[in-house]
Amino acid sequence: MQNPLPRRSGAGLTRGLPAVLSVVSAFALWELYVRISGISPLILPAPSRVLEQMVLNREVLWHNTVPTLQATLAGFSLSLTVAFVLSIALDFMPRLRRALFPIFVVSQTLPLVAIAPLVVLWFGFDLTPKILLVTLVTxxxxxxxLVDGYDSTDPEIEELLRSMGASKRVVFRRARLPSAMPYFFAGLRISITYAVVAAIFAEYVGARAGLGIVILNAKNSFRPDLVLAAVVISSVLTLALFAITALLQRVALRWRDAGGDQ
Structure with missing residues (x-):
């Protein structure tokens, strides 16, 4: 039997090529516009200038990237734990779901620009407020x-398990949890894109170090090139975390592909 991995790798590269070409074209047009128009670097720096600042300020940028990444990973880990535990509790206790779910919805309507300063005021300028804000957002x-994934379970499978004497816990583990995994990874990919932004915004409001501090200081010093350098790094972090979640999904749900090939 021929190994399908090379074919899949080639297909993945082919699917990613249009996105790479689009990004390269956008940066090329940006560079060309800046050079032709003669616009001031204080208004719109060229990509080459942004890259130059990334190289010249690499130590400062790295020193401030580490706390942002720490806050992102810690906050997202806490968010993942809270979401998973709460989803199980809501699935096993429908009354609790009806009582708490509206509160969770309301929590997402609170403007981050108003909540972030209060969280910093309450918990100080260390890592704690950034972790809490990342958790709140993600x-x-x-x-x-997860809740929608549990509800998507095939009722016939649940009835079959119950007819065989399975408890509610067994039904959840054997049927409802596996059914929720594709939904879970979809939510995971959405949340991870918010995590870095939430951490940077928390730093922007109040912190001792981080990419948010770099952006704030560069903005106050009229350095749009350094601002964009920090933005590029935050985008790279987000893309890297998104790629990791996509890889985890492929590994965790490999059983679906294996089952479909039989």
Missing amino acids: FFPMLVA
């Missing part, structure tokens, strides 16, 4: 995805 998409 846990809800995963919670909704």
Whole structure:
């Protein structure tokens, strides 16, 4: 039997090529416009200038990237744990779901620009407020995805398990949890894109170090090139975390592909 991995790898590269070409074309047009128009670097720096600042300020940028990444990973880990535990509790206790779910919805309507300064005021300028804000922003998409995933379970499978004497816990483990996994990873990919932004915004409001501090200081110093350098790094972090979640999904749900090939 021929190994399908090379074919899949080639197909993945082919699917990603249009996106790479689009990004390269956008940066090329940006560079060309800046050079032709003669616009001031204080208004719109060229991509080459942004890259130059990334190289010249690599130590400062790296020193401030580490706390942002720490806050992102810690906050997202807490968010993942909270969402998973709450989803199980809501699935096993429908009354609790009806009581708490509206509160979770309301929590997502609170403007971050108003909540972030209060969280910093209450918990100080260390890592804690950033972790809490990342958790607040990212846990809800995963919670909704898991709850909807549990509800998507085939009723016939549940009835079959119950007819065989399976308890509610066994039904959840054997049927409802596996059914929720595709939904969960969809929510995971959505949440991870918010995590870095939430961490940077928390730093922007109040912190001792981080990419948000770099952006704030560069903005106050009229350095749009350094601002964009920090933005590029945050985008790279987001893309890297998104790629990791996609890889985890492929590994965790490999059983679906294996079952479809039989």
